[in-house]
Amino acid sequence: MNLASSPPSSTTNLKNLTSSDEPEKLEELRRTEQARSQMHKNINKVCREWEGTTLKTNKDVRVALIRISVVLGKDGGALAMMIPFFQMFAGGPLGTGQQWFSWIHMDDLMNVIYEALTKPSYQGVINGTAPNPVRLGEMCQQLGSVLGRPSWLPVPDFALKALVTEKQNS
Template sequence: MKIAISGGTGFVGKRLVEKLKRLGATVFVLTRGTEKTVDGVQYITWMNGKHTIPELEGIDAFINLAGVSLNEGRWTVARKNDIFKSRMDTTNEVLRIFDSLSARPKVYINASAIGIYPTSTTAIYTEQSVEVANDFLGRTVSDWEQKALQAEQLGIRTCLARFGVILGRDSGALPLIALPYKLFVGGTVGSGEQWLSWIHVDDVCEAILHLVNTPELYGPINFTSPNAKRMKQFGKIVGNALHRPHWLPVPSLALKLALGEKSQLVLEGQYVVPEKLLSSGFQFKFSSLEDAIIDLYKG
């Protein structure tokens, strides 16, 4: 199997590349860095005006994980512009590459986010939900998905992987959530009633491979555990795993002052169900948050 990945040096991308190598796949990573081959993985420079990338002829799947991180830096006007523009620019380049190929990939998996759904403490969202959040994240994800879906016009099965809060020990949201507990000042964030739809990074990689190998899946696909947790429950589970108390509340106002608009990532949330993954037979390795946190902090 031949698979190309943009964003292959990021949090999810690195884990996915390692998994594909173990499975014996031929992996191409599109990078802005130097072209090289390392441990069998070919790194190809892109976003540099190169008209064609012949190595991508006849690949089985293209996975687009590229984009400026939501978790880094304060959401200034300039930062938000970078977040939006990076996603649109890389997706435009992916589409241009597809158009240049005579043998196009069988499937295109484009990263997306559950931030497309409006925040709510009562609603439950599946891929059938059509509501779109009228905020920066909602508008960004909606425009990004509409751009990615243009690949369908080229005859390519297109999947929109709507990532929830991805949990990894050293990257993603978990280190930020766990830090107060490590300092013995952990507690409920905001009201604590907000939902956190999470997923273990290993399940993200497995679900991506599931999309590659399941031709009937296309369109929006929620990448979340079947068991979302309210923030107050999530915090207690993290505290227990780290053997730290869950006692010092973090007021919403303090987070808004510290993080600005980005505070919505932890102060607001959605209950999102991975209906398509479940109905297509995907089995989560970590459907329990307790098991996921224990796995990430074991050893």
């Protein structure tokens, strides 16, 4: 399956299904991230194409596309991968810490999704993110402060990959 052609094709199929006499709401969640690497640029391009195809759907169908940033919550998400490092007094940002970190709390995301599903005024592309991104280093300093742990050690790639692999296998 070709990633670049699959999303628009899938969305076209959804469009065809909703082209009846009584169209129903069509909501679609889309997660996009801002990144410098070519891989992320390609993903962003595919997401924009998918969004563009979706927004061209039947005019009688309300479309709400939610772009979701990194989700933070007490019971999982990105925090679940970060907290163990801080608990071992080895917390810190990935790399330099100067990267922008866009995030949203799980409760806020649930509210955005609920509003998008229930309020007709929610349509088009909706950013599911906190209004002010922070530098990753600043976010790690705050996390360390909340946990009573230092935030001084940048997390090397190999350690992050090992933790992600362990989480996926458990």
